[in-house]
Amino acid sequence: MSPNVKHRERNRRAARWLLGLSLVAALFFGVRVGLDMVYWNDPKHHEQQLEPWMTIGYVARSWMLDPRKLRDALALEPVPDRKTSLGHLARQQNIDFETYALRVMDVIARQKAATE
Amino acid sequence: MTEVALEWLPVYGLPVLVLIIGLGCLGAPAPASLTLLICGSLIAAGDFSGAQVYVTSLVAAIFFDHAGYAVGRWGGARLAHWRIPLMDRARHMLKTRGGMAVFLTRWLLAPLGPGVNYMAGVVAMPLRRFTPFDIAGEVVWVTLYLGLGYVFGSYVSQISEVLGDITGFLAFAVLAWLLWRFIRSDLKR
Structure with missing residues (x-):
């Protein structure tokens, strides 16, 4: 060859x-x-889920809530950490994301119930 | 790694966006399309400025595509002289239909994008052809993904998965078709 x-x-x-x-x-x-x-x-x-990259503003918009009330309920500073993600917040509080997401979902459900 | 990069995105903003897009353009497994979708939904939520994100993504994508091209052109100079049929075919393809290949692999056939960048450099495709088609393709990619994220904000990870699977399927189906045509014509000779 x-x-x-x-x-x-x-x-x-x-x-x-x-x-x-x-x-x-x-x-x-x-x-x-x-x-x-x-x-x-x-x-x-088809249900929406919380993810680590989401911001408070984003969550408020997706679930049609007042962002300020949501921040208050989650005991966050009003303005300085406006641009922070749920994943970051969970890390700051030293809890894993799933636990933190459950807590946030709980707040969302309560606020939703209050507005309806 | 993806999860961590994405949760830093709202905190550090544009530098994280540039890093992820750059890695994606060079072929590293970075979630560039998902990041654009997320940025779109964060623009809708008022956390990001639309104009800033749009211009930054576009410039980053075009810059790093050209970086890939440059690596191919100067790093792969030796490959350019390979006189093997498969290489000749790729060279011929990029010469005759290179513009369309560059345009479509920016968005519709996105998984092939990094490979086409390097290859265009290796076969020394003229920049006056590569650059305009690259810009046109990246405009489509950035506009499409930011727009989808803006409109369907709540479902970005699902949308990203579906679009990733569809572009993956199309890209490899097209690649298989091109290879099949090559094999057939090669056997006839």
Whole structure:
């Protein structure tokens, strides 16, 4: 076999491998898109959840609450730490995020009930 | 790591945004699209200034795409002389349809973006073609993701997951199609 032919054969094999890997990746993401659709068709999964990046302003807007009242209820300083995230607040108070999120959810539920 | 980076985003703002977008443009597994969605929803909540975030994201994305291009161009100079069919094909593709490839891999086929940046540099695609298509594509990406975050604020992580899966599927399906066409034409020769 001449070096040129060998070279081309190796190149072809590389191309086939890349094709195989691309197909596997496409299939993987295709299946995930399908699973996303199934997940979203279930109304149980339409509820909003608290996440570490959320700010107080964001939470107030999403649950249609007064941001100042929400801050008061969470015992936060009125203005200086306006730009802080829930994850950051949890860390400052030395509790894990899930526990802190439950506490915030509790406040949200109470304030929601008060406004209705 | 992602979680931590995202919770620092509201606290430190734009530098965190630039860092995540930069890493994403260079191909590191950074959640750049999710970050834009979150910024969109934080703009809606009044925590970020829309104009500042928009301009910063756009400039960061364009800058780091060009950084990837530069690495390919000067770091991969030796690769450019590889006379193997797969490389010739990539060179030919980028020469004839490179503009469209750059534009679409900014947003619709986003997972291929970093690879296309490096590759465009390696085959020395002229900057007068790379830059305008890069800018156009990044304008679409930034506008689309900030806009979706602004409108659908409460569901950003879910939206990000769905969009990530859709762009992943499209990107690898297109890549597979291109490779299949290459293999077929290579066998005919």
